[in-house]
Amino acid sequence: MEVSVSGFHGYLKRQERPDPDAAIRLEIRAIHRASRGTYGRPRMVQALHNRSYTIGHKRVARLMREEMLRGKIKARFKHSTDNRYIQPISDNVLKRRFSVTSPVAAWVGDITYISTRQGWLYLAVVLSVQTRQVLGYSLSDRMPEGLVQQAFMNAWTKTPVDHGVIFHSDRGRQYTGSGFRSMIAERGFVQSMSRKGNCWDNAVAESFFASLKKEEATGVYPSKAQAHASIASYIHGFYNATRLHSALGYRSPNDYAKHLKHSA
Template sequence: MERRKRRSFTPEFKAEAVRQVREGGKSMPQVAKELDLTESALRNWVSEADGNKGKDPAGTLTTSEREELVRLRKEVRHLEMERDFPKKSGGLLREGDLEVKFEFIEAEKAHFPVDFMCQQLGVSRSGYYAWKERPESERHKADRALAEVVTAVHQESRGRYGSPRVHAELRARGQRVSRKRVARLMRQHEMVARKRRRFVRTTDSRHNQPVAPNVLERNFSPGQPNSTWATDITYVATRQGWLYLAVVLDLFSRKVVGWSMSQNIDRHLVLNALDMALKGRQPPRGLLHHSDRGSQYASTDYQQALAARGIQCSMSRKGNCWDNAVVESFFSSLKLELVYTTDFATQEQARLALFEYIEVFYNRQRRHSSLGYVSPVDFELAALPQKLAS
């Protein structure tokens, strides 16, 4: 059995992992499992952060203050249920069909309390449970059971999956069902994927730094990992101002192998993302690195960092976003599935959410259409035995 390579993590990654434990509402074992870490390593990071109280005011909360925080979060959750429930059930309320309402309650009982739903829909609990005891057709039973699973999968994806990805997830779990049937049940239960917005170009290539030719030439499917990386920058709006995010993707698996967040859009932002990717992947010399012509990537410091590791530089043609389409697609999914649906009060709140999206959901859970509907991490794990055998 091949020995697992020792992994190296940047201070930014460690800080965001600690925030997942403290502010993300998750246990330490859960965070360690989601990020593929050992609990001891994560516990050490939390302990180190506890020793730096000047940088972590949240660590000084008393027991009563933490209990009050938990109580307030529960109140907020109840208010969110009251806010979100009518959006899901508005069509059912207008229709006024008891059968449909009971079916809705049955499908949503994993996500909303039955008492709460009965009150919202104007039906009695006794009526709902009496309906449950009535005999029903085998087909109706199967649809009802499948609708529960489809709803759970859609909810697990944070409402991001449409019928193709929900169908792929069901097949991966051993559920034999047609894509049309999944689409029908999702329509009946008002589950839809979010629509994409139009692409907006933000790169400013007006500088005097040298630029590299487009060596990549839109070859977005390399045959092995750590042979071709692509990188770019985007921005996220918060009430405290812009938060900039730089990412590095391995085009073999579309995995985000490096990222960095900052209030400033400068060369340090992209250098930190590159540093994370190099420490985590340790690529061989000859790696092809593709970016746009932005001043951050054309800077002397960045180019020297590439040259020191024997990395070949490639840049998109001027004003052509499609030359870096894979990273643009990642940003589109990120905005669609997280940013456009969240009002970030602070930059710290945005950092926490972006870290969870990238490291937990996108890299390890999200089913990627170009990878045969598996996650980037699972795609690499499946490809590893083949690479070792060749």
């Protein structure tokens, strides 16, 4: 096939033309690395806006596709707490009032399993519904009532709150036990529990665990020590500090907590 001289020179000029998206591609790759490969299009768009880039969802989707980048898909909820023991059950006082703008102040707690080659670990967390921060956690190779008590006290000592705050959990025996019930009652909390077999009543905690399993604890850790280090890094160094949360208007939990404090 014959090509004209002018056509050939035009082709060369097009090949030499700089990529207008080169700078933004670098930013997208940097954000993807900083997010531990977790951000999909919505968070990527917001992260770019936070860096003063004016860019739309379609363009970001195209560039991520061309760079072969994609966010991780959240796993479905897996209920993990043993509720076979007969204990007093509190009403569902929270009633899925999970909005960060809800006037009802609430903490939520839950337990999940972490797999290592040295055996299971059990992670108990306490989160704020209003800020989505992990306020406290406890990681142990056993799952006694003391596991959730330690997570609660880790949260309480750092973030004391007024009386009347709801503490919501499932019906696991760690939360229905007299020790935990007394601990939160003495500090003015109103206990709330999910309805039987309904994990969506504790969706804030379940959603955190789904993110953790998708973004950090994705497989079997070589050792318990590595699991401890990984979970601490994820909670303190990423999830609370920098991870953009859709429920918070794509702010990090720590940033949103500061915003609420300054707005009060």
